[in-house]
Amino acid sequence: MTDGREPTSRDRHAKDTARSPDGTRIRDVVAAATLSAAQDVEVKMRASDLTVRYGETVAIRDVSIDVHSHQVLALIGPSGCGKSTFLRSLNRMNDTVPGVSVSGQVHLDGEAIYGPEVDPVLVRRRVGMVFQRSNPFPKSIFENVAYGLRIAGVRERGVLAERVERALRHAGLWDEVKDRLPESGLSLSGGQQQRLCIARALAVEPEVLLMDEPASALDPIATAKIEDLVSDLRDEVTIVIVTHNMQQAARVSQRTGFFYMGRLVEVGDTTQIFTRPKERETEDYITGRFG
Ligand SMILES: Nc1ncnc2c1ncn2[C@@H]1O[C@H](COP(=O)(O)OP(=O)(O)OP(=O)(O)O)[C@@H](O)[C@H]1O
């Protein structure tokens, strides 16, 4: 409590929710994640004054944020605040939504991804995406992972096999599926399917991976695997992850951005956001007063 009031049940709830399931305080968890953050910060992606409208509806307004290389940026905020819209604007996935209009800029390694000469397909190869609901294709496990490689023109069987294995290993799935690669991707469990989709995204070796609530449909064990994976993948890719689970944001990310009603209210070091937010709206959200 910061204002000297007697704690209300809502405050107690907020205090409880500020603990991770194993009882560790968010403060302790984030300290560890942040300490291991890369010291040299390099900007991988930069959104500047980004506004996205669906027809007349403004979904996000004037969002400016940097995505640091080889870090995990978590995006949190109540439902409908524009997290998915923002995420999709980072690899031009919004282009596929009818009636969408985008103003402002997004740069990837200093290049404007909305430039007139830019091919969105190539942007999406460099900036991959994993969705909330795993969506394996009704194809074999092997072909699910090989899919993007084939589209990219990789034909040679040996190369395909090697790249598929590497992606499955990176996604922490190889040992579970190596003896059943010809079986349908749909025969896997929910958590395995999500890791299959991560492997599919990783196979084309993206530089950035966007993850929209990748574990929200999974049980705690499958969720823990995805979280471990996110932490491990940071060496290879830059990650932006949307999550409703604040403990998850605290565990996996080095920086956190809080969205509210289409605006980016605050972004900062994950420790700072969860322990010393600058904005009242952020504090209200992370302490469970709304959302
Ligand atoms: N395809 C669409 N067409 C029209 N409006 C949309 C579309 N997608 C999102 N919106 C609107 O844009 C706003 C932001 O939605 P968005 O899905 O980005 O929020 P979100 O923060 O991801 O929410 P949630 O946490 O529920 O996933 C909402 O008002 C939503 O209704």
Ligand SMILES: [Mg+2]
């Ligand atoms: Mg969303």
